[in-house]
Amino acid sequence: MSGLGCPNCGAELFEDFEERMEQTNDGGVMMDTYPAYVCADSCGFSIRIDSLPRVIAQQGEERLLLLYSNMQGRIMDVRDSVIWPPMHIDALLARGGWEDYVGNHDLEKLLAQARDSRSAYLEPPNLFTYATSELSQDAFLCWLMSWSEEAYSALDHQLHEVAIDFISEIFRLHDLSTPPIESIEIERQFNGLDILAVINNKYAILIEDKTFTKNHSNQLERYKKNVRAVYPKLKQLPIYFKIADQSNYRSVEEAGYIPFQRELMMRILKRGIDSGVKNAIFLDYYRHVERLENSYRSFKKKPVKEWGAMAWHGFYQEVQKELAGNWGYVPNYSGGFWGFWWKSRCLTEQRYYLQLEQEKLCVKVMVKEDENTREVRQEAVKEVLEQSNVYQLGLQKPARLGTGKTMTIAERKGYIQVDPHGIVDIERTIKELKRY
Template sequence: MKPNLFNYATSELSQDAFLLWLLEWANPLNSEYDLELYKTASDFLRKIIDVDEEFDIKTVVCKKQQYHIDVLAIVNNEIAVIIEDKINTQEHGNQIARYRQQLETDLGTQYDIKCVYLKTGNECLTNLRKNADSGNFKIFMRRDLLRILEKSNSDNIILRDFVSRIKFIEECTNQYKSKPYHEWMHNGAAWQGFYSWLEDNLGDNLEWRYVSNPNGGFWGCYWYWKWCKAFNFGIYLQIEQNRICFKADSKPNMDCIKKCREKIFSLASGKNLKIENIRFHKGNFVTICFVDTSYLFSNDIFEEKEILAKISILTKIIDSIAD
């Protein structure tokens, strides 16, 4: 495989440097060195500040870690662009809101401040979209970046290496579509891709994240919460990579858990659905029983309609319990 700088420069600081470098290429004076890279950089800048292709970029001044901002670009001495750059981490402590407030204090009303959350790794979008709405920032994900960079006609090796690296991340994420289930089931990136697909198809109430525990942790996905009046607890579905669990919350009573499990077994009867027992552990959240995740993948392959149909069987069981 051809050596790639970004296989070694994998930190967010390295990605910050690439983005600052790319934005600097949007300066018109740099078009004489590489016209195609200048066009690509200009397209990227226009896209993140939400202006059309007729917008005239006259000057771009890039600043690294000013006010602790990952990437700050001053465009035409009138627009201040804040980019919060992430690979695998997430925003915390209202970073973008704090950066915006700092710039508003120091720069006054002279600048139109644009805030962007740029992510080249994977992340659940449910809460991110809510935060973007409340925090007034734009979400710019890996696919958005690829759409711009892949069509570049520049042969610049730094650009080509970066594109190759994030295409590799995209390919790893999409392995759940192309590889048999047993080949990707231990691949965290593929689970992130699969959960993102579920999020797109099952709605904004679905969330996923990494769950750490003493046994090593797992990528978990949880959704379809319903209140069960008869048992006095909420019930929902949670995928823990190798199993799909029926979960109870609200510190459930163990006798009620057993009765609920019996009802799940009864409802699953005749549905070609193998429900398995599990030893109960008291706590705020209790696994009632589970189905092996391979249930979703007949013949070991990803098939959209079949997966959604089988998930519907599981959600209907919860509906019946909650009624």
Template sequence: MKETQTPNIFKLATKELTQDAFFAWLLQWADQKYRGVNTNLNHTAQDFVRKLIGQTDTYAITTVEVGRQRQNIDVWAEINCEYFISIEDKTNTGRHSNQLARYKELVESEFGGKPHKLTFVYLKTGNESLSSLDLIKRQEGYTIIDRRTVLAILDARPVNNDIFNDFRSYLARLQELTDSCSNFEAVKTDESAAQGFYLNLQKLLPEWTDWNYVSNPTGGFWGFWYHWVQINDFKLYIQIENKIKVDLQVKIKIEGRAPNIDYLNQLCSQLGELASRYGLLIAKPKKFRLGNTSTLAIAVNALPSTTDEDLDMSRILTNLQNLQQVLDEYALISLPTNSNL
């Protein structure tokens, strides 16, 4: 018999403030005084603290003081009067307004002269571009704690607590949706799967890539972009656009205002000739537009799927690499100027 799915409060309360409250609650359970109340929950909470501060399993945790919104910091914790943890907690949003540097400066100013070891954590349970997370780690000096890391801790042992188990189930479902990214239909219809597809591409492509949601008057899309090449006064680059439940396309974009539509038309045709040598079919957009950034061409067959609707990642990578080669070759033959355009 199929197990009945019970109501989960975290499917209804999806705001970051709710998540702030859960992690503050979990940190409170790390205090040694709660070991006899719920041993497994106490052990799990202590594992979470050790992960945040980079300590081993042998580090003893005795006292934990926890709070929220201290100088606008989402969650903070003081461990054994030795560590101070500042947590910027995110679900589906990203950093903004120089907030990470500002919070770090405030904490360092407050604890200047005190013996505390300061730890700054960017805790992200939603999906985020690996390039963005890398910047947060390298430039901002924050430790990244992602959903997989949290789940590994929450799944380490059985815990008899409804709040805990509801949150664990909620995160597990988000991970399951993200991991469905091997299915073509899921990628086209579910935002988490679409993000998972982009995350996989970032791991497989050996150059800088980025992705995010792009809002525009036509409804917006999840975009993935990389591989800029210089063409005279312009740059060409590859962009994948996923309009959930509408369309999924690989495009060649042009950055820089073209002189006229005829220029775009001829440039698209020349790229099409090069692409055909690699088995890629290049089509013109429905309408060329003159602007700072516009669509130059569409690689129609760049995202193949197998007969069972699973994305063929091997062929997709080959097609993208071939498309990169097309741009690279065109950049070479267009130097120093493409006088016939």
């Protein structure tokens, strides 16, 4: 016996010979006889022996080395069900780290389930790569909440539970217990509000969805009034749904909305994944939000020179945990930049503030309407550089001084502390910034 199992019926395979007869074009017959593994229970399954590799070595429990005919070898990652391209067996053995094979794997089954490495790690096309507008996200949130109705539990119980989880988090943010959801009515673009969900004819969930934009023009207060005018008896639960990042949520909270941020949504989605949700739309949205999260956290893994806008957002958020400041996009004639600004510890005059202009730290001075710009600038440069010498801040006069109401009067490049690979050392960098 071979020790291999039949993939059809589970019986053991034994070594035998098979014959295959084919008729040729001239009317003759060609007989092919070859060694094969044949099912012991005669279910009809057989496979050529030379088409099935042999396991000759292993690396722990997770990696097998397969030997094919013509001295070709392939590596099988058992945990990920991935098989790597063929190479000469001697080249694979020369890598080292191999041990004698002592396992008893069902190789036929492993090979049937394995994915080729060249496609195994490709990300499949994602719906939300193309559906990028806030309206698309609105549609997803409406779709998700609609699964909270009890009737849909029979269709997809796991997805139903995620919908309940999402709504429950909204109630929790408002310090309320989640009631059994007996009815839900969902409306998009309710008098300008992105989403209105009425629960049990008692609660009104107001969702203002801001992906890469921010609230403006008292719109949040206006939406609450619009809902109250139509549903005066409903208890309002307003949330400000934000999967991108912004510097602060003061105006949001002043308007009575509670931020519902990406980190919270990721936890809900992850719980759904862990519970076994397989819905393609749900999985696409999860991967979409996960990619966003990875982009914001990329500053921890990428060299500073390779940071994009989201990496700077993530970096500024880390800085903001230690320094009381704000960040955002600063437009200018040369294209603008992402900046972070805060008050200096060393420069106590109110007219001064510090600003990170990505890889450059700047000292800024504000000029009042009745002041002479040139005189203020000269005095400020002198004072700031003197303070820099006292505190050893490494500030220098810019190559070119501006003439506006807010001017850069000193700067330092290379304030970000990095390791030998150019990766930011966030702890050392924040410690350095606190010196200012």
